[in-house]
Amino acid sequence: MSDEDLRLSADRVLARLVGDPTDSARLREDQWRAIEALVAERRRALVVQRTGWGKSAVYFVATALLRERGSGPTVIVSPLLALMRNQVDAAARAGIRARTINSANTEEWDTIQAEVAAGEVDVLLVSPERLNNPDFRDQVLPQLAAATGLLVVDEAHCISDWGHDFRPDYRRLRTMLADLPQGVPVLATTATANARVTADVAEQLGTGEGTGRALVLRGPLDRESLRLGVLPLPDAAHRLAWLADHLDELPGSGIIYTLTVAAAEEVTAFLRQRGHTVASYTGKTENADRQQAEEDLLANRVKALVATSALGMGFDKPDLGFVVHLGSPSSPIAYYQQVGRAGRGVEHAEVLLLPGREDEAIWRYFASLAFPPEEQVRRTLDVLAASDRPVSLPALEPQVELRRSRLEIMLKVLDVDGAVRRVRGGWTATGQPWAYDAERYAWVARQRETEQQAMREYATTADCRMEFLRRQLDDEKAAPCGRCDNCAGVRFTTEVSAASLDAARGELGRPGVEVEPRRMWPTGLPAVGVDLKGRIPADEQAAPGRALGRLSDIGWGNRLRPLLAPQSPDAPVPDDVAGAVVTVLADWAKGPGGWASGAPDAPDRPVGVVTIASRTRPQLIGSLGERIATVGRLPLLGSVAYHDGEIDTRVPRTNSAQRLRALHGALTVPPPLAAALAEAGGPVLLVDDLADTGWTLAVASRLLRRSGAAGVFPLVLAVQG
Template sequence: MTSSAASVDTRAAALAALRDLVGRPDIEFHDGQYEAIEALVEGRRRALVVQRTGWGKSAVYFVSTLLLRRQGAGPTVLVSPLLALMRDQIAAAERAGVRAVAINSTNAHEWGDVLAQLDRDEVDVLLVSPERLNNPAFREQQLPALIQRLGLLVVDEAHCISDWGHDFRPDYRRLRDLITQMPPTVPVLATTATANSRVVADVAEQLGAGASDAGDGVLTIRGPLARASLRLGVLRLPNSTQRLAWLLSHLNDLQGSGIIYTLTVAAAVDTARLLREHGHNVRAYTGQTDADERAESERMLKNNEIKALIATSALGMGFDKPDLGFVLHLGAPSSPVAYYQQVGRAGRASESADVLLLPGTEDRDIWHYFATASMPDRDRAERVLNALGDQPISTPALEAMVDIRRTPLELLLKVLDVDGAVRRVQGGWVSTRESWVYDAERYERIAAERVAEQQHMIEYEQTDGCRMEFLQRTLDDDTATPCGRCDNCAGVWFPASIGESDAAAASSSLDRVGVPIEPRKAWPTGADRLDVPLKGRIPPGEQASEGRALARLTDLGWGGALRDLFAAGAADAPITPQMLHACVRVLAEWKWAERPVAVVAMPSQSRPLLVDSLARGLSEIGRLPYLGALEDRAPHSAGGPGGNSVFRLASVWDRFSADHLEIPAGPVLLVDDQADSRWTLTAAARVLRQAGASDVLPFVLALRG
């Protein structure tokens, strides 16, 4: 058969498979779809497809898989970042007659069956997370054989490969090593809807790993990113109360069902609660939501059984509901790229969908927190490298040695692993003994790019030009032209009015007070390494009871006032009458087993006026004797939030004394300004219990996290 005849044959087979996939006999390829399929199937090339959400990127890899399998190729490995995305991809594969299975954190009980299916060649597509590729057992026992049989490697949401991308994940960088291990005849496809030129170049370079022409040999197919179905708008309101009141007034005016994004877990939970209380059928969806509940919520939204999911970015990449009617944001993402990625969930198969941004004054603070949390720190990295040797050390044990909390420690280990300085093995982590140099210049460039992206987001909010054109140009799409639909092109399409009763309801909801503080019940493992002679469970007679905080720092309501109170550089001052009254409300609603008989304050280095006035105020209003503050035996020791449990405990162990106080034989209210790890309150409660208190009830203004 001639080359041209083979190409015609491939196109006919590909088109038939596409029509089976979408269930329409009249469907044709979008521009670029067949070109990508042809490059993979006939050319066995490496390709990067950058196309808007809804263009049909999944069709490219499912159709390519079917054609390659008919030629005798092995299974496709699809690296996919989110469980929600995996569920949608498996459902789409079934429609195309593609046998797809997944290996992820939620189906460990099925892994044996999946591996047996692979051995019998009964799997067309294996979906794995990037983290699974570095699981020691998978990496050493299954991956080598899989690489030799691999028919196609697909990297979905490929912008995650690039640390210039808005959603960088260190494990994605490891794919470069995987690509170099593969036979050069195995085609590779990377797909994304959100990549500017810098990210495209970075991803293409890594796709070309091991090839003589590196990134130059990667076929990049990039289409226009305009979404004609989206009607964009920005509504600036002065505060959280007004934004929630607008939702109460106008949620039912929005067409169909949709997603309301928030920047924090607390905001998602609080917003969902308020809307439900006023008759709106919504659910919260965050990274802390149970996996089964998340799956149920996705199904309910797809079936239009609920009006909206109130979600963090945990509901993002790949969630597929073609008729999603709207996407709202309570608070802006940190870049136009991230924003485009999320609003791309809407209007994928409909003529119209509404996208509205309601930015918040607190957005910059939240952006700064997440930006600084994601980059490795030189001092922390060196502490980890100095602690690791040839013998595996588990993450919990390492945490106790280096004073880094679990989540940032795991992120740092992944970065060091990708850089080749450490390696994950059975039993923990080891040093590779390879030299490692902190690339300060690179991280400074990335940090500067993050700041620039944040400024672009502010400019998007404030522009008087076309909003879709702005997003396209930010993504380096040179086809950008005015959309004719957004609020700047066609006029404001959304109401700005707020009903009085809705404003009152929102204000009342945000004025809620009282967050439980769970008591510590066990000493952290490894405390003896720092000469703290404590281990196992904390004896009941030395524990605190459940405490209360006025609010979390991340809360929509009192969280704002508390963030101002504890902002860097804020002066120490007595508590305001308004905040003291709110604290009294917390105590009035506290269902304690026995009313406290006295008040004791924590000794404060940073805010002695605030803590003392709070303790005295609660004492006077509650008609309880104020006994004073505990003695601080190390008043000049370093303190503040951060660090892991072992080091936090070590910093307060044996530090406080109640010898100068007359502690009554009853419950004591222990007052402090804020709680983070809770080890300060735990150590102080132990001292008070040993001094004779029958119970200790911690109370703080702010709960971090």
């Protein structure tokens, strides 16, 4: 077929894809160049183009043309379920049969794999975590690699650890790329890659014999529909009030991004109270609720989704009218990727950043989850090497000082590096030599710091904001946009109504968060010398407790973070904090399940106050216990102490099993406290500063219950998260 005939066929497929009955739709030149490279030249290509440019059209049109020529099905590796659902629907419009294998449809996997084997599927969408599932990797992936007609890597910046959203599962693609038969084309697409990420992804694409260098098609990243702006507001209450007053002024429906799950839930609840139709969308939202929220936004049944970065990639709503960020992302590349959801099919869309003073504390928290220090990595490898069988994550966790989620990410990186391998039943060491690339990890950390500084500058620059973002993505054609608030003038006032501000202050100032007690011991403790397993006996558990707030809250979190920061000096509890704790205590007592609720099954009133000893904040905790005892007219019975008065501040907080192993046997109920408990003969309030893993409260409560306390009600200043 001549190039002209191929181009005509490609345009006809595009017309079906976009629903054009006149067949007048035409591919852009760069779209056609990518399709030509894939179909006629069987090359590998990387397409870096702005959101809305039409990257999915490239691989769907290429799929149709390749299938007509007898090629096998296209395999698309795609990161999020929202993207998969949208793409299955888009493929159907072009007469392309698409199916997906992901964590939400496990019951369909066998049927889908049989359909692929029978040639009944044109496109198979696979989530990246499937690539290293042992059964899929060993049984399905080799067959797919042998039969694939086109491999598509969507959101390809995830391959590169220089990128803003590196995902270790994506690195497994290097193996699949190397195993593809010669002549199988590969397409990688992304809207958010600077020059370094682009070069890294292109280098990884250019693997395998006879592949040659990957074709890189990089276009300008201006979004002519977006009108960027920054609204500096005094505090979190003003930002919430601004949303309540001005949300209806924003065009159409859109997305309000927050940095944490807690903030998303707070904002959603407040906006609903103020009469707005909004829904929450976070990593904790159930799949069915996520899908319903997506559908409600697509159909404009809600004004906005209040979302975390869980909605960052893959959501496709061409007429999305606005994106507001309540808090600044830590990377301009991530910010550009998120705001790119707006204005794809409308002439104008508003993009507003409302930065907050809590942003940098949240950046520091996420930065703390970087690749672990070498000694922790070596410890993990040693544990795996010493085992004669696969070690599961729950069994590995008690022996390594890492939280399970961080441990799993580290293992995935080591898997890609060839040092470990995931198999049925867990992980094994391969015995292959492995070097800790400290220089690379340090460089990535410095890169993150550079990105954070860029976001500070974005919020305060007097120059064009779109030009600023484009330069951060190394767009050589970056120029003033003429539309942002710095180019065209400010379009939104910072004024808020007194009513909304009072309501926001009341909502953010309302203290009290439930602290769910630990009910099960971590698995694997007997293997490290701690004879605890299964369910914690009911008569040794703490009752549900209370905290003044979460450290990630945009209300009390802003007050508690500096108070509980590691570098903060110890001092008596501030009056405003103590007063709020008393409010929490009063609401708790009178609320459902409280001892003063009047319910028939209400627990007995606490008969005393017990604190947990602290070497880092003895004044804070001691004074807090005294204030509570005085206001509640309760005796201060004493403190749960550490043996020999020694308090190990190095006890790890990031790993449940390690935390519990360190605490087990370290805490004690001194004889005077035991005697006071026996004399008091009832439940007690247990006071501490911070609940992180929850194990300090669990161990102290167990000791108190065993020493005669009829119940334990934990009361802390803050919970992590």
